[in-house]
Amino acid sequence: MKKTNLKFVALAAIATASLVSSCKKDDPVVTPMTMTLYDTLGGTTLVTDPSNTSKMVEKGRLAIRGVVDSSIFVIAADPAMAPYFPTLLGEVTAGNTTGFAALSDNFTTFVATATGAKNYTYTGKNMKDAHDPAKNPRMAQKSTAADFDIFVGDIVKGAKKNGVPDAIIGRLGTILNSVKGDVVQR
């Protein structure tokens, strides 16, 4: 083999060895295909919570909380939804936002974990009990399938208000619709 060829073979061997050593079998492969909806919404990156600057919050949770809070306002203003929420609406009208804050927190955590959040734990009622007036008197009556669809439509409006792109709203809709069987009880 000529001297120049030998040089080439040696260089190729070094290049192959460094490629093999920098790409181990167990390295996690992160591609857009493996991203959860939570990752797409900002994921676990910690940012200052704009509503409490002494706290940090994950970007994914913050995005979901924005959608949830906007949606609660859309739902509160929707006459089709009013018969379900008399307790909450009465409290807010009287200037008491405790129930609103608790709902916002629980709803946000529920959606966050359903979209892939790992660092928050949902501690509220399961979807069947939360929407059964016998188990949750804050739910004034059982939901029909038609009102479920109106509720999801209100969340879509809340998401649009927050500038969430249509493709992401579609994925969110799929997740919300997955609990329809538990929520609709009439």
Ligand code: HEM
């Ligand atoms: C789209 C799927 C839905 C999800 C993921 C969902 C989620 C939740 C969650 C997490 C809570 C709080 C439970 C707790 O604090 O223990 C809740 C409460 C409630 N939900 Fe739903 N819900 C859905 C659909 C609906 C629908 C369709 C209605 C009515 C038509 C409804 C009416 C209520 C009411 C009235 C409460 C009690 C609010 C309060 O605390 O005053 N939800 N829901």
